[in-house]
Amino acid sequence: MISPYPILCIAGIVIVALTIAAFLIWVERRLLALWQDRYGPNRVGPFGLLQVAADAIKILMKEDWIPPFVDQPVFIVAPAIVFVTVLMSFAVVPVAPGIIVSDLNVGVLFFLAMSSLGVYSVVLAGWSSSNKYALVGGLRAAAQMLSYEVFMGLSLMGVVMLAGSFSLPAIIGAQKHVWFVIPQFLGFVLFLIAGLAETRRIPFDLPEAESELVAGYHSEYSGMKFGMFFVGEYMGVTLISSMIAVLFFGGWLGPVLPGLIWFLIKTFFFISFFVLVRAALPRPRFDQLMSFGWKVMLPLALANLLVTGAVVLLWGNK
Amino acid sequence: MISILRTVWLVFLHAFHKRITVQYPEQKPYLAPRYRGRIILSRDPDGGERCVACNLCAVACPVDCIALQATEDESGRRYPEFFRINFSRCIFCGYCEEACPTYAIQLTPDFEMGEFHRKNLVYEKEDLLINGPGKYPGYNFWQVAGAEIGGKGKGQAAHEAPPVDVHSLLP
Numbered sequence: 156m157i158s159p160y161p162i163l164c165i166a167g168i169v170i171v172a173l174t175i176a177a178f179l180i181w182v183e184r185r186l187l188a189l190w191q192d193r194y195g196p197n198r199v200g201p202f203g204l205l206q207v208a209a210d211a212i213k214i215l216m217k218e219d220w221i222p223p224f225v226d227q228p229v230f231i232v233a234p235a236i237v238f239v240t241v242l243m244s245f246a247v248v249p250v251a252p253g254i255i256v257s258d259l260n261v262g263v264l265f266f267l268a269m270s271s272l273g274v275y276s277v278v279l280a281g282w283s284s285s286n287k288y289a290l291v292g293g294l295r296a297a298a299q300m301l302s303y304e305v306f307m308g309l310s311l312m313g314v315v316m317l318a319g320s321f322s323l324p325a326i327i328g329a330q331k332h333v334w335f336v337i338p339q340f341l342g343f344v345l346f347l348i349a350g351l352a353e354t355r356r357i358p359f360d361l362p363e364a365e366s367e368l369v370a371g372y373h374s375e376y377s378g379m380k381f382g383m384f385f386v387g388e389y390m391g392v393t394l395i396s397s398m399i400a401v402l403f404f405g406g407w408l409g410p411v412l413p414g415l416i417w418f419l420i421k422t423f424f425f426i427s428f429f430v431l432v433r434a435a436l437p438r439p440r441f442d443q444l445m446s447f448g449w450k451v452m453l454p455l456a457l458a459n460l461l462v463t464g465a466v467v468l469l470w471g472n473k
Numbered sequence: 474m475i476s477i478l479r480t481v482w483l484v485f486l487h488a489f490h491k492r493i494t495v496q497y498p499e500q501k502p503y504l505a506p507r508y509r510g511r512i513i514l515s516r517d518p519d520g521g522e523r524c525v526a527c528n529l530c531a532v533a534c535p536v537d538c539i540a541l542q543a544t545e546d547e548s549g550r551r552y553p554e555f556f557r558i559n560f561s562r563c564i565f566c567g568y569c570e571e572a573c574p575t576y577a578i579q580l581t582p583d584f585e586m587g588e589f590h591r592k593n594l595v596y597e598k599e600d601l602l603i604n605g606p607g608k609y610p611g612y613n614f615w616q617v618a619g620a621e622i623g624g625k626g627k628g629q630a631a632h633e634a635p636p637v638d639v640h641s642l643l644p
Contacts, residue, residue, distance in 0.1 A: 189487075189488050190484050190485065190487045190488055191487065192487055192490050192491070192492055192493050192494075193492060193493070193494050194492055194494045194496070431481060431484065431485055432481060434484050435480045435481045435483075435484035435485075436477065436480065436481070
């Protein structure tokens, strides 16, 4: 199952993930424009593709200002954490048959653990900024991500029960006959919503909430540190999209085309869906967010777990 | 829940709507003839400057972007010695055009005046003058002014009525 060239595989996945994350800046702006009757960036290069290069040059040339009042070491480490945790999660994503950095037998748990560690980045950034808006943003991020992680994990347990394994390639293997989105539709919806909240995207972007908190936890960041938060966010979107594809839509499985292409098609479909949701939905109030998470999503996830468990117990695990 | 899904669906349908963006440098927007853009100074049909340096435009200007100095030629006609508009201040309100008694100063449908240096936005009289009457063809102020200037007495021009004898009682 493991690739014969592990270094090549690691380098390939890192480079492709970073490239996709960078181009998501362009993809998101073009798609948002598509749904808002505009064109979006279409001037730099063909279809505006070089906008990414222009943005990168701009953000690297900007002064990387560290305000004198911040807690310096924490302030510098925080943007790196989001980057590292998301990249670590990519280690367990099976891209195509044999192309996976590490086929852990606890792949799903590793993914959940890494996305939990990602909270540190946001909280530490908000805390070390010594700025009340940043702190409020960090606190919101902590509360939001902790409460949405609870049912994110639970919503995946149905899939794990059906597949009988925590290993992601094994989960894909178990979807040969029917994708898990059909027996686990509720789990899919729960995971999708939790994924939106985990990546802190509209409608769950309360930690940033431009209209209330300036820019939330990254108010004090500039230059490439700010860019790291953004690339981290886009990599998070890529990660959640690829996890949805792997866990509920059969990953690389599909007719005619090679597995890698199917995986990319499915991932891009969900990335586009994330952007569509951003274009369509407003931001809820914070108490609405919390009560939705604890009073609606968590009971639904528990009920899903219970019913799936009963069904697996009654009819056995095929 | 249903309304949220409906919102997402309706926003998705916007992908097939007509774009409202005007692709500006290739596709020019329509500007009305009375659009208030770049300011010009027009000439009368004989080719003379219409501006009589009355300073009304400079007085009307709310941002004080017009500067001029009046002088007279040998026939007694007033004209501006210099006429300067600082377009980095101009707000294109059109008050100068309304104040002008001789239709000399006019706003045109042109707004593409970008410069890399601020001082290039200060236009002198040579930059402002055009070789034509602008929006008012056939109008010549000195032909209807009724004023006495060199070579022409009161009421002697082609379009001028002779002066009224204010001491006469006849209607």
